[in-house]
Amino acid sequence: MIEQLLRTPLTDLVGVRHPVVQTGMGWVSGPRLVSATANAGGLGILASATMTFDELEKAIVEVKGRTEEPFGVNLRADAGDAAARCDLLIEYGVKVASFALAPKPELIARLKEHDVVVMPSIGAAKHAKKVAGWGADAVMVQGGEGGGHTGPVPTTLLLPTVLDAVDIPVVAAGGFFDGRGLAAALSYGAAGVGMGTRFLLTSDSAVPDAVKRLYLERGLTDTVVTAKVDGMPHRMLRTALVEELEESSAVRRMGPTLRRTLEFKRDSGMSWRELAKDGREMKKQQGRTLGQMALAANTPTMLKAGLVEGDTSAGVLASGQVVGVIDDLPSCEELIDRVVTRAAEELRRAGSYLS
Numbered sequence: 001m002i003e004q005l006l007r008t009p010l011t012d013l014v015g016v017r018h019p020v021v022q023t024g025m026g027w028v029s030g031p032r033l034v035s036a037t038a039n040a041g042g043l044g045i046l047a048s049a050t051m052t053f054d055e056l057e058k059a060i061v062e063v064k065g066r067t068e069e070p071f072g073v074n075l076r077a078d079a080g081d082a083a084a085r086c087d088l089l090i091e092y093g094v095k096v097a098s099f100a101l102a103p104k105p106e107l108i109a110r111l112k113e114h115d116v117v118v119m120p121s122i123g124a125a126k127h128a129k130k131v132a133g134w135g136a137d138a139v140m141v142q143g144g145e146g147g148g149h150t151g152p153v154p155t156t157l158l159l160p161t162v163l164d165a166v167d168i169p170v171v172a173a174g175g176f177f178d179g180r181g182l183a184a185a186l187s188y189g190a191a192g193v194g195m196g197t198r199f200l201l202t203s204d205s206a207v208p209d210a211v212k213r214l215y216l217e218r219g220l221t222d223t224v225v226t227a228k229v230d231g232m233p234h235r236m237l238r239t240a241l242v243e244e245l246e247e248s249s250a251v252r253r254m255g256p257t258l259r260r261t262l263e264f265k266r267d268s269g270m271s272w273r274e275l276a277k278d279g280r281e282m283k284k285q286q287g288r289t290l291g292q293m294a295l296a297a298n299t300p301t302m303l304k305a306g307l308v309e310g311d312t313s314a315g316v317l318a319s320g321q322v323v324g325v326i327d328d329l330p331s332c333e334e335l336i337d338r339v340v341t342r343a344a345e346e347l348r349r350a351g352s353y354l355s
């Protein structure tokens, strides 16, 4: 474990040693990965969108049992029980609340009142401006090369527009895997980097080894962005199933969608009423159609089948393009040490160009 080499507004804000964030990835960012990251000096974020309320509480307790370092929880801002989940973070003294989509201003205010750092993920400068105006402490910006739900603009262009739009710390995500990327992000003016796919491919991630091997075999052009899984652009590994989904009609996809909705209802323990409430909230916040909302129920079960059960015939494997340059499975500690050491070297080298 190395000492602090880079002190940034992110390390100061959150109290971590290194400006490296392990992002919240459904079914992937569990207690083991999060605590390994925290113990290595990075900011680990638990993914709670795929957990029931009780599972989230259990996961928080487990992380706290494995580390005394700060960590975060990623929440779906549009979940019916988002406020109750925020109360859980407050109760357990979780340091960071990360959000997919913008949380409501009241929720931000409540978390901040209790010293929880609020860091929504955003995909456009105008959204960064909006949440900063509502009091967010930092934002994570994910460029189009990133895994999971993603936008069309690459990190190299999105990041500077977000940095120009807000004065709060910005964490850059999408396409990062090594110290050169961290040095580059800091040179842009970011306060750190967030990495998803790179942390999925560590020895500390609980993804089955056979699935990790599938990722390691992939090249730079082996991911695809499809809206056919849940109606939103989603970057994942190109597999036979994804190609089939891309080609199939909406009517043909509806059968499996209904089956997966039933599975999701069973796994999540949610009632039809709660599911419908979540659906209405999604419709209101994201303007999704009914068909898209039904498709949205696909995502958790399809990701589970792929990432937890390793069944690529029924499941999908979310991934960033960065998968094409990753060929090993270091521990979180090895990974963070080498990212930070290399970033410091690159910044020193670049500094030597100054005349």
Ligand SMILES: Cc1cc2nc3c(=O)[nH]c(=O)nc-3n(C[C@H](O)[C@H](O)[C@H](O)COP(=O)(O)O)c2cc1C
Pocket (backbone or CB within 6 Å): 023, 024, 025, 026, 028, 047, 049, 074, 099, 100, 121, 142, 145, 146, 147, 148, 149, 173, 174, 175, 176, 194, 195, 196, 197, 198, 200, 317, 318, 319, 320, 321, 322
């Ligand atoms: C397997 C996987 C699952 C993900 N699940 C979520 C999620 O549940 N919530 C979220 O906000 N982002 C999710 N993401 C996006 C990541 O948190 C992160 O922003 C992205 O992976 C960064 O790009 P990179 O993969 O190039 O590092 C997921 C990404 C992957 C690869």
